[in-house]
Amino acid sequence: MVYLSYGYQLDIPVHDLIEEFRLHPMVKRLIKGGQLLEYSAHLTPVAGINAAPPKLYGNGYLVVGDAAGFLLHLGIIIRGVDFAMESGRLAAEAVTKAHDLGKYDEESLSIYGKLLEGSFVLRELRTFRNAHKVLIDPRLYNDYVRMINNLLRRYFEVDGTPRKLGSTFLESKGKLTLIDLAKDAIRLVMNL
Numbered sequence: 001m002v003y004l005s006y007g008y009q010l011d012i013p014v015h016d017l018i019e020e021f022r023l024h025p026m027v028k029r030l031i032k033g034g035q036l037l038e039y040s041a042h043l044t045p046v047a048g049i050n051a052a053p054p055k056l057y058g059n060g061y062l063v064v065g066d067a068a069g070f071l072l073h074l075g076i077i078i079r080g081v082d083f084a085m086e087s088g089r090l091a092a093e094a095v096t097k098a099h100d101l102g103k104y105d106e107e108s109l110s111i112y113g114k115l116l117e118g119s120f121v122l123r124e125l126r127t128f129r130n131a132h133k134v135l136i137d138p139r140l141y142n143d144y145v146r147m148i149n150n151l152l153r154r155y156f157e158v159d160g161t162p163r164k165l166g167s168t169f170l171e172s173k174g175k176l177t178l179i180d181l182a183k184d185a186i187r188l189v190m191n192l
């Protein structure tokens with residue numbers, strides 16, 4: 001079976017990782033005797049605007065918020081509340097205009113598409129439309145994490161050896177080449 005997180009294959013199912021966390025002695029003692037009252041899950045589409053349905057309005061309907069693909073998932077940032085609120089507001093505006101026309105067919109509701117085009121919602125989502133292609137790279141979650149750990153450990157270790165940032169960095173980069181680092185830096189700066 002394949003378990004995916006950010007389009008990246010994991011060896012361990014996510015629910016096993018959560019179970020391991022829940023049973024960790026530090027956590028277990030904090031939740032001991034607790035009673036489960038509610039649980040839920042919420043999927044966040046990582047492809048952003050690329051995952052938008054082909055039509056955001058039609059005869060008698062408008063699509064807003066996450067359902068419309070208006071979610072930005074940039075690894076450390078998940079942003080969608082403002083897009084959901086603004087697309088909801090624009091949808092209400094479109095419905096009010098359709099109401100004035102006395103019909104709610106695709107043509108009357110098409111104003112929603114125009115309002116979206118003029119809004120920050122599509123502008124911002126389009127700016128980051130390729131972010132998921134950069135963030136899907138497994139190197140970010142393996143080699144770079146190792147590199148940062150090594151760098152910080154070596155740089156701050158007090159063992160009587162003088163450390164310079166440049167040479168410590170070169171010692172810490174593991175199997176990443178300087179070309180990898182340059183290419184990834186450019187891709188991150190261009191897309192995030």
Ligand SMILES: Cc1cc2nc3c(=O)[nH]c(=O)nc-3n(C[C@H](O)[C@H](O)[C@H](O)COP(=O)(O)OP(=O)(O)OC[C@H]3O[C@@H](n4cnc5c(N)ncnc54)[C@H](O)[C@@H]3O)c2cc1C
Nearest residue numbers: 042043044064065066067070071078079080081082083084
């Ligand atoms: C872990 C996490 C952290 C996040 N952090 C942030 C953040 O810091 N900032 C930010 O801006 N955004 C954040 N988001 C994203 C944000 O939560 C969403 O973008 C936002 O909630 C989208 O609003 P929505 O109204 O489109 O959808 P939702 O909030 O998902 O609302 C949809 C509702 O429809 C209900 N529903 C679904 N199917 C049916 C059905 N068949 N019948 C009736 N009801 C149904 C659901 O139960 C839900 O209540 C985060 C998301 C997650 C998962």
